[in-house]
Amino acid sequence: MISLERVSRAFAGRRSAGPLTVLSEVSLQVRAAETIAVVGPSGCGKTTLLELICGLQQPDSGSVRCPPAALMPQRDLLLPWLSTVDNASLALRVQGLDRRRARAAALPWLERFGLGGFERARPHELSGGMRQRVAFLRTLLAGKPVLALDEPFASLDAITRAQMQGWLSRILEQEQRTVVLVTHDVEEAVLLADRVLVLSPRPGRVLATIPIAVARPRLRSDPAVVALRAQALDALGSGA
Numbered sequence: 538m539i540s541l542e543r544v545s546r547a548f549a550g551r552r553s554a555g556p557l558t559v560l561s562e563v564s565l566q567v568r569a570a571e572t573i574a575v576v577g578p579s580g581c582g583k584t585t586l587l588e589l590i591c592g593l594q595q596p597d598s599g600s601v602r603c604p605p606a607a608l609m610p611q612r613d614l615l616l617p618w619l620s621t622v623d624n625a626s627l628a629l630r631v632q633g634l635d636r637r638r639a640r641a642a643a644l645p646w647l648e649r650f651g652l653g654g655f656e657r658a659r660p661h662e663l664s665g666g667m668r669q670r671v672a673f674l675r676t677l678l679a680g681k682p683v684l685a686l687d688e689p690f691a692s693l694d695a696i697t698r699a700q701m702q703g704w705l706s707r708i709l710e711q712e713q714r715t716v717v718l719v720t721h722d723v724e725e726a727v728l729l730a731d732r733v734l735v736l737s738p739r740p741g742r743v744l745a746t747i748p749i750a751v752a753r754p755r756l757r758s759d760p761a762v763v764a765l766r767a768q769a770l771d772a773l774g775s776g777a
């Protein structure tokens with residue numbers, strides 16, 4: 538479904554400093570309906586990797602093949618003057634649907650996303666977790682086979698994050714999309730993904746690919762989850 542072959546990416550450096558290599562020879566194959574999590578230290582090129590997958594950037598060398606993908610960016614980009622339903626259906630409006638049809642497509646989802654009763658609320662009237670759900674619904678309603686999620690829960694407190702992880706896990710089981718999930722949180726990666734890709738510090742290289750063969754729903758306390766989390770942390774440590 539998604540195929541990256543020895544992808545490298547560099548940005549022009551500042552003044553005398555040479556080019557900044559951000560990703561180095563990253564290869565990755567993702568199957569249809571698979572959820573892959575990408576973990577790695579800050580600045581190792583995770584967002585760059587997602588933008589390459591979504592076609593928002595081109596690699597300097599190597600190749601990227603990916604069907605149409607919808608990106609949920611790292612910063613939630615809800616428009617402050619739009620209601621929940623209009624923010625959620627924005628991608629449909631951009632695709633040319635009129636407002637009435639776009640709203641009609643989004644409305645049935647709001648209840649399932651814990652947003653029932655907040656159809657007309659503006660983003661400032663929503664909690665952080667709710668805003669993330671609106672942003673995620675927008676990404677889902679874009680209707681692309683691939684979802685590229687950039688740290689969807691990074692800004693949330695631990696309790697809300699745990700709730701959102703359980704919730705996302707259930708939604709993804711029902712949706713059968715191909716998902717690339719970038720996260721700082723190794724436990725989150727193990728709870729949600731079929732495979733975890735561990736990147737080194739910049740320039741990001743693949744340190745390990747860890748299959749997560751644990752039945753869902755997964756519990757943090759499950760010894761298999763704990764062991765895989767430790768394995769991913771060890772792999773991260775080996776690149777430091």
Ligand SMILES: Nc1ncnc2c1ncn2[C@@H]1O[C@H](COP(=O)(O)OP(=O)(O)OP(=O)(O)O)[C@@H](O)[C@H]1O
Binds near residue numbers: 559
């Ligand atoms: N358009 C750009 N021009 C120049 N440098 C860039 C550009 N985009 C990213 N970089 C640099 O590339 C490196 C990787 O950035 P990227 O945003 O991909 O990292 P990241 O792994 O997502 O980090 P974080 O975990 O903090 O979100 C950083 O050093 C960043 O400064």
Ligand SMILES: [Mg+2]
Binds near residue numbers: 584687
């Ligand atoms: Mg990032």
